[in-house]
Amino acid sequence: MQQLVRMGGLMDQHGVPSLTFRVLGQQGVEDRTVHRAQTEQASVQMQHLWQLCLACPVSNRQAAPGCHARLDYPVDDLALTVLREALLENAAMFTPPADGFVRTLVRMGWDGRRMEQLVRQLGAEPSPVGSAPVPFDLDGRTVNVTPYMVLEHLCFRDRLDPSETLVVGTWYGWFHTALGNRIAESPDPNAAARELFGNSASLGGLAALGQLIRHANQHGLGLLLDG
Structure with missing residues (x-):
């Protein structure tokens, strides 16, 4: 628009x-x-x-309308690695309601290929980390989930209704756990956090999106996304 x-x-x-x-x-x-x-x-x-x-109670009231959480493509390897670490944390504690996000990925048919295609269109090669599978035991069958599948759900939608923002927001807890684990390993957590986000613009975009989703959940709202 x-x-x-x-x-x-x-x-x-x-x-x-x-x-x-x-x-x-x-x-x-x-x-x-x-x-x-x-x-x-x-x-x-x-x-x-x-x-x-x-x-809108979620608005950041900047000069232009909209909630400005920006994630540029292609997503860098450090952010993809943190996403995979979040999936590993999720898989280790995979019980309801933690399974809601994975069920949504399966239901939506995300497989990571559309993100790989987008990366190629931008003149880059898809990252092996983005396609690295994490196995989940879902209803007696193994479902492999990759960071690119997660990104397709976060980035390739035009809207998330309130129930969907709740599911995504719940999964974002694993994302923050993965970030926290990395920061906790350092004797200086503040410096570690600055270095982590300083080395990955994509992590900043993912964190900003998570913040918007948290605010939306607090007010029972959905989100409109522009891809």
Whole structure:
């Protein structure tokens, strides 16, 4: 929506009724055209969204509307390793309600391949850590879960309803446990935390998303995600 508003400004600047640009779609590079009517509608919706954000208890009330937890792709290896360590912690204590997140991954059909494809589209190679499986015993059968599967669920949704944010928020406890384990190993926890997040921008993005999910749960709200 914000991109459409910016395009409207470009149309006004150059006095044109539309803009054509290229994007990477499912079939490769595609040409798309945006018309002025679309940008005008987006501008109206943007004003409405801004008013909603100002009244939202989860809003960070920054200059632009929305909850600004940003996770850039590809996710770095350190963050992927921490995600795998979180999965290992989860697998070691896998009883209800801890199984809710894994059940959701299975039900949604996440397998990690879409994240691998995205990484390749960005000109990088998928990380072996991202595809490293962690086995879970689910209803008498073994289900392998990878960090890329977790990221697909966190990043490739357009929304999480309140019940889904509760499940994801519960799983985030394992993420914080994995972070805590790393920090606790150091004689200077504060320095260890600074070094950990300083070496991984992706960890900061994942932590910010977890914070938003926690706030959403406190207020019984869902989240809208923009991928």
